[in-house]
Amino acid sequence: MLEHLWFPHDISTFGPRVDWLFELIFWIVVIVWIAVMIAMVTFLIRYRTRPGRKAEYIEGNTRLEVIWTTATAVILVVLAFMSRSTWADIKEHGPAGQVFYAVASKQFNWEITYPGPDGKLGTKDDVTVENEFHVPVNTVVRFDLTSKDVIHSFFVPALRLKQDSVPGRVIKVWFEAREVGTWEIPCAELCGFGHSGMKGSLVVDTPEAYAKWIKDKYSGQ
Amino acid sequence: MSSAAAAVVPSAHAEHHELGFIRTYVFSTDHKMIARQFLFMALFMMAIGGLMAMLMRWELAWPESQVPLMHWVPEPMMYDGAIPPNSYNAFFTMHATIMIFFVIMPILVGCFGNFLIPLMIGARDMAFPTLNMLSFWVGAVAGVLLLASFAVTGGPAAAGWTSYAPLSAVPNYTGVDWGQNLWCMSLIVLGVSSLMGAINYITTIINMRTKGMTFFRMPLVIWSLFITAILLLLALPVLTTALALLLFDRMAGTHFFIPTGGGEPLLWQHLFWFFGHPEVYIMILPAMGITSDVISTFSRKPIFGYRAMAYAMIAIAFLSWIVWGHHMFQSGMDPALGSAFMITTMVIGVPSAIKTFNWLGTLYKGNIHYTAAMLNALAFVAMFVIGGLSGIWMACTPVDMYIHDTYFIVAHIHYVLFGGSLFGVFAAVTYWFPKMFGRLMNERLGKVHFFITFIAFNCTFFPMHILGMGGHMRRIYNPLQYDFLKPLQGINIFISISAFVLGAAQFLFLANIIYGLKWGEKAGENPWRANTLDWTTPSPPPHGNWPGPVPVVYRGPYEYSSPEVEEDYLPQSQLLEHESAAAD
Amino acid sequence: MPGTAAKVRPLIIPGRKPGSGSVTSGGGDQRERAFMSNGMIAVLAVIASEMMLFSGLIGSFLIFRLSAPFWPPPALPRLPIAITWVNTLVLLTSAVTMFLAVRAVHRSRQRLLRNYLAITAVLGTTFLLVQGSEWVRLVAHGLKISSGAYGGTFYTLIGCHGLHVTAGVAWLVGVAVAAWGGRYNARNASTVEVVAVYWFFVCAIWPLLFVLVYLM
């Protein structure tokens, strides 16, 4: 349904879980809203003033009060607990990484550091590329997100992923893309006059294409 | 303005001495005059904040083109009418700062807090009239400081109304120098003004109630202002702390928020939102109180669940202190903490639900009069519900991961702040205008303004949810820089056109105020046949509020359509025959 | 409905018209019982607000303090503990003299009141002077407000308290001057009580800051 609700195409493994929660809340909210509106409009029409009418003197109703308070409380608390595990899987733990990168933000670019042939970050053969983030498809990607100046936010709508990058902090992020293609990485946190237009591209490659790209990059060094 | 002053019956208490022009209109200590001063200052600021919004909307619909009629703005603010990115950032920063701190707060708290508290609890003035006067003038100084920042080199603050550090802490990051300093100073000064107001309100409500006006006979609008004053008292100092530290970072070389010197950027966010979340309830609670009073009056029916309504507001006030982290889900704060904040945030929906259902209960079996004030109050309920319900998505941490910092949030902001607070303001102005100025606003014009505003408002802000679902980030000045946003540009254009209609419609409101002041129908004491004490004195009330002794209160504020009397209202100060026999 | 404004019928029910003067005897306004004096409510409100101000500063201080590997950072001067102990005693003594001033006013003992107010103000001033001279020495030794989180939190937190003491002293002097004119007595004591409550707050928060900033 969300595809029809203007949501961008989703390519990540946790994206469907996020969308499912969005949809669940959508239905709760729409039902509550329609119920409230039906009640309101009905009352507004039925009890509009007419000559000789007098309102009924009703001061309240404790039973009703208790019912709607507990009903809302139950719905909301259950919702919170249902969301918890999705959140924990995305931001607290998550699967073991298969490829590793470092992503640093600065006004107004993304710097992607690839580990080089030895597969380790922080060694001399690392390669840093601006704004181009190549990852293999169907692979758990993990990266360390940092910032060199102000706060930015790593946002890939197609992944449903967003994480602020904070100077002075290293934040661990993961995702797994399920589809080959190129998607934009806009910066989602105001970071100065170049905030609008600060974007990179996420290129999800087939394993072969990825290997080739990596090889070209390293040999270019 | 106070033509009815002639009607003042001199008495021992309402000492009436002639004051000069300055003491009457400028440095007045009369709470009613101070209320009017706040109102007019806020309306003036609203025009500026609204203008910023119009410029933003033009930019978003037709990016990097020249805005018509704006060629006169000097560079580098605009280039022959075209808005450069930094100015766009400055515009939404100033738009939000002005609307929040210099429109909504001055009207709801400054104007109506001042006007209604003494009149509704039966006091002759505030507990500290001089402090009250100071509160306005200190607030005015804050306004001048903020507006002055348009004139300094580097332009006004451009780091968003949330001014996240380190962007806001180092001038080089934005290119804004004194603009941001003035922004901090202005809000510190405004904090002092609000503090003075809050002290006054709290003292007045606790100590100056007339005989019989127990706490649980106070109108809900007074309850809401009381709770708001307490929130102000406790929340603003935290903002002051944060702003002072930010100023030190900018001007004294400290590194509180700048990581290169050992600072902690997230500390700013924690301090800001610890203030910021109570702040948003500061802006909605008075509007809730106003709505309760207006809906009850025009349904000719007691408010449904009076005590539940008061307790719900108290609950909102308490909970507002433990939800601030919901603005920081994606900030890099410990995700486990995020889960805790998600639960508290969901829980805060419960007292709001109580309020919503009780408003509906008030309409049930009422005798509903559709005045302009009532229409605005009903719109408040409907729009607040939309805005509140969109808050549920955002409270859900995984969903917020996607919609955080998108137009979904912008939609939420405007549904609660415009759809909520500002419709509350419209309702309040229309409802109490006769008491303030002695004349009624034009009812038909009021309705025309209402319907255009209501429709244009929804056309402007509802589609923003869709933009947000499409991933459209907020605070970007040119959506066409992104391929995935190009298909949504049509929506942006639709929004902008609606926004221009919305802005233009506000001239009707302005026109109605001017009409009401000059040609409005004379109001009389109690044009709405309402129960509360403010309607037991001439309009506008004389100096000292009641020509005779202050009325004594015998019952609650919402005795509409009481079976005890034939009329459909029963003023709080009205003693019935059998009661007076019992009392004697 | 506004159209009907002029046509509103008078209430048919028999009753007394509000505000006509017949309800209250003798024309005097009646009020619900006051909880305490206006001034006292106001000063308690101010104190509540100040507590939030200090919580913000103390919270920030703790965040830096608890995450720092070394505190104080190696290169910076230590804070003067001994003299500040003495100064703490000075401030706490002033709270006692303030208390005695309140007792004096309740007994309408004018001379005692004056003396105790004056002593309190003098003690407060002493505290400020000692603090000030220590600050001068610290700055000379290289501890500046820009010296990292250590210097920054020290000067803002202690400086904020200093401002409060200054305001308190100024207020005290004002009250003492009025007391010289014999303004206060047992039946007119509220101003003295109010300033006393404020002074107690200023004194009470100091030991907390002392422990956190100097001793911890």
Ligand code: HEA
């Ligand atoms: C008047 C102002 C106001 C009010 C009242 C609210 C009310 C609420 N707000 Fe809002 N909020 C803002 C002003 C306000 N907000 C602003 C200005 C921002 C943006 C700041 C910025 O970044 O610039 C913001 C941002 C904001 C965020 C951060 C989003 C982000 O940046 O990612 C969140 C997240 O949880 C949130 C949640 C809520 C919730 C849960 C409520 C709740 O109080 C709402 C409760 C009400 C209801 C739920 C409706 C009525 C209830 C029923 C009809 C009962 C039935 C309901 C159910 C069973 C679901 N708000």
Ligand code: HEA
């Ligand atoms: C009370 C609060 C309030 C109000 C009323 C408004 C009103 C409006 N807002 Fe605002 N807005 C915010 C609070 C508010 N906003 C906040 C907090 C933000 C976040 C900022 C940030 O990201 O930092 C925001 C951000 C924001 C954005 C997002 C910017 C971005 O992220 O890039 C947009 C975009 O469309 C927008 C549009 C509008 C529009 C079209 C109106 C219209 O309703 C305006 C209509 C015009 C008027 C109401 C004034 C015209 C009146 C007259 C001309 C007559 C009166 C004159 C006299 C009495 C003299 N607002």
Ligand code: CUA
């Ligand atoms: Cu980087 Cu916005």
Ligand SMILES: [Cu+2]
């Ligand atoms: Cu919030």
